[in-house]
Amino acid sequence: MKRYEQLAEEISTQIQQGILRTGDRLPSVRQASSGHGVSPSTVFSAYYLLESQGYIEARPRSGYYVTRAKKERHAEPPLSQPSSDLLDVDVSKLVFEVLGHIRQRETAPLGSAFPSPELFPLERLSRSVGRALRRLDPWQTVEDLAPGSEGLRRQLSLRYLAAGGSVDVGEIIVTNGAMEALNLSLEVLTQPGDLVAVESPTFYGALQALERLNLRAVEVATHPRTGVDIASLKQVLDKHPVKACWFMPHFQNPLGSLMPEAQKQDMVKLLAERGIPLIEDGVYDELYFGARKPWPAKAYDKHGLVLHCSSFSKCLAPGYRIGWVAAGRYAAALSRRKLMTSLGAPVPSQEGLLDFLQHGGYDLHLRRLRETLAQAQARALRLVAKHFPAGTKVTKPEGGYFLWLEMPAQVDALALHRLALSHKISLAPGHLFSADHRHANSVRLNYGHPAGRTLDEAMKTVGQLACRLADG
Amino acid sequence: MKRYEQLAEEISTQIQQGILRTGDRLPSVRQASSGHGVSPSTVFSAYYLLESQGYIEARPRSGYYVTRAKKERHAEPPLSQPSSDLLDVDVSKLVFEVLGHIRQRETAPLGSAFPSPELFPLERLSRSVGRALRRLDPWQTVEDLAPGSEGLRRQLSLRYLAAGGSVDVGEIIVTNGAMEALNLSLEVLTQPGDLVAVESPTFYGALQALERLNLRAVEVATHPRTGVDIASLKQVLDKHPVKACWFMPHFQNPLGSLMPEAQKQDMVKLLAERGIPLIEDGVYDELYFGARKPWPAKAYDKHGLVLHCSSFSKCLAPGYRIGWVAAGRYAAALSRRKLMTSLGAPVPSQEGLLDFLQHGGYDLHLRRLRETLAQAQARALRLVAKHFPAGTKVTKPEGGYFLWLEMPAQVDALALHRLALSHKISLAPGHLFSADHRHANSVRLNYGHPAGRTLDEAMKTVGQLACRLADG
Secondary structure (H helix, E strand, C coil): CCHHHHHHHHHHHHHHCCCCCCCCECCCHHHHHHHHCCCHHHHHHHHHHHHHCCCEEEECCCEEEECCCCCCCCCCCCCCCCCCCCEECCCHHHHHHHHCCCCCCCCECCCCCCCCHHHCCHHHHHHHHHHHHHCCCCCHHHHCCCCCCHHHHHHHHHHHHHCCCCCCHHHEEEEEHHHHHHHHHHHHHCCCCCEEEEEECCCHHHHHHHHHCCCEEEEEEEECCCEECHHHHHHHHHHCCEEEEEECCECCCCCCCECCHHHHHHHHHHHHHHCCCEEEECCCCCCECCCCCCCCHHHHCCCCCEEEEEECCCCCCCCCCEEEEECHHHHHHHHHHHHHHHCCCCHHHHHHHHHHHHHCCHHHHHHHHHHHHHHHHHHHHHHHHHHCCCCCEECCCCECCEEEEECCCCCCHHHHHHHHHHCCECCEEHHHHCCCCCCCCEEEEECCCCCCCHHHHHHHHHHHHHHHHHCC | CCHHHHHHHHHHHHHHCCCCCCCCECCCHHHHHHHHCCCHHHHHHHHHHHHHCCCEEEECCCEEEECCCCCCCCCCCCCCCCCCCCEECCCHHHHHHHHCCCCCCCCECCCCCCCCHHHCCHHHHHHHHHHHHHCCCCCHHHHCCCCCCHHHHHHHHHHHHHCCCCCCHHHEEEECHHHHHHHHHHHHHCCCCCEEEEEECCCHHHHHHHHHCCCEEEEEEEECCCEECHHHHHHHHHHCCEEEEEECCECCCCCCCECCHHHHHHHHHHHHHHCCCEEEECCCCCCECCCCCCCCHHHHCCCCCEEEEEECCCCCCCCCCCEEEECHHHHHHHHHHHHHHHCCCCHHHHHHHHHHHHHCCHHHHHHHHHHHHHHHHHHHHHHHHHHCCCCCEECCCCECCEEEEECCCCCCHHHHHHHHHHCCECCEEHHHHCCCCCCCCEEEEECCCCCCCHHHHHHHHHHHHHHHHHCC
């Protein structure tokens, strides 16, 4: 158990024993830090954890308080039970039908895939772009095309190093967002008709990519807290000629699961034994609520078989369309594919981000963003507990900005989605997250738009609608 | 015959008759304009034409002069004679091998696909980006994703209107450069194994796109001055189940051919009769040397079958990676494909270009760029006449920045390419421009890097090397 987890447990015990009572103010971070002889960041982590567990709540400019009543919390959803069939993928029509509604401003975006753009330092970013373009050598407009700006790739390599991995600049290719990185990886690794293993439930973008390339999917049982189940993965690999895996070890979309380090290590080892490449979708890597950044599966890869894909779109620069892939042994093939598909990534975005990484205070921004999201999650969990039908199960992710709810069986998420839309609220129904449209009573909720009263009101409305459906 | 062509002919007759003599200074544009009772732009066009024909030359800050001696010009290459076979495409290895050398700064880029970045108003563009980002509404970072910024698409629609076509904002999708627009078009129109008609010779990027998607090519005879031969196209369509065409009616890469308006009209009609869609690659549309912008084939399309693809990369904003497709009846499918492939185009680039189109003096920049390129072409043609082997045939395109040379049969362009590389000069050998590696004695030369002495010295060196190969 980590130090911050110990501290959180000490405090939660005090609350359960009535030593700390409802409405009590917790010691400030500074006080607790010197009182317990730990670093302020350990105290922060402990408080986040307690908050996400519902024991305490933050009040702006005031501090942390013991919550009014420790509610009976909703249980965690169980390990998924995917179909063992190989699946042709045909989700796009539904995805577009549902997502079409999300981009209207007046809709409360509980179904959105993005956090609120207001959470990002767009002004400072634009100053970085301005600075970078003023000193731009005209020839960089040609030279920054694939594999991408040398300077930016160097910064990315340094950030891998800081996070515990070692990734050579030469294997990093800058792309038009992670979406392109993921798609190019799939194109390099597969031929039409090939079989790709995905999580269950899985990100609909992965399903769409498979559909686009005429690939088939096989789903692997996935635990809502710990991610890809290794025993299930092994079974699938024993049984089927899997050509590649596409997994999201950190804050999986939609579950929010975080694979423990040892489990990631086992996964990489298992895949290496069989020579199967892993496309690691790491777009939420920076959005951890714990004390330190989890290592990507890539960090355990000794054979160049892991292609780690990520971007700045969810943590710093939405709309800049800068992602990348650290492509291991596939780097040369991927770089060529990139040249053939879209030539290069945009230079103003690349050079602007490079300047920001060097001078903009990226890590400070990330700390604040994580804090905001962790608080929003605690609030969202309280709202779920308060408003959703009895028997609803919910995840408590250690990062990201999604909750995954499994509601009573009679609540159809598509029906809920349609009802919610009539109240100008969007949802992401569970149907989107599986090639065979399972998870019909589940829903993904985005808590990454915490400003104002929108989140609270929207969650309350959706919860009431779900109760109505649950009551038949 | 256009007024400027009449004027050019009057002057060339005077030169041929000895009325105007070697070294004589022509009247200034203003003088000629009032003297002939025509607009200054008509005079400019006439002078460009005469310059490209080798009758006159521009001397910086001085004016136009009758050239020293009207050389015996090289002849025009003949109509291409492509294989009638259906071709599997496998050019990428060679393309990457050859292009790998072009991006080194010390190499004289006669083989480059880009004009010099120094020809572009990058400073003013960066001010536009700065202005646009300062006033950016954070929500635009989400809303400007596919199909792209509403404002930018409106400006594009207005520019179509000004050029004689009518294109609805709703059918325009902003992409990561024209390359992505072209690739997405192909993806929407075809399935693996399908047959696509291309020009002969054709842009290697088109061949790579076919290769990537496992499509087969059939090549259509193409005239170096007037482009796609309609009779040959008809034959090909009669004989083969062509699923789509990918043509470049304006300043075709590599030939530089410009399809006359009536011929474009015939082509669109022929394809419409058979319901075959046309992917129109219009990336050089703005780089015409004539008096007015040629109409895209799209302007003659009554059935939504023409997908006009273009970008700002070759005429304004290299490295910004903003292109688009006006996709006709395929707009909805293409927009979805874009969402699935790379989500959206970069917002800083989109909004910066929108500001520039509104305030930056785009048309003024284009006029100067055309003038620079037309003068560079005249210079390049003189260098070809002076230094290349007897019997060399060369195009005289009415726009763009490529010459296409057909050298004597014994000159192998790949051998020439390797020799040139040892002199730090790149070339684009003819082999790159055909699925069956024809055009072995042809070469594409880029005259879009006219600054300094590089162009002259590089052309002279390559010409001498070619003479050596021609002499055995």
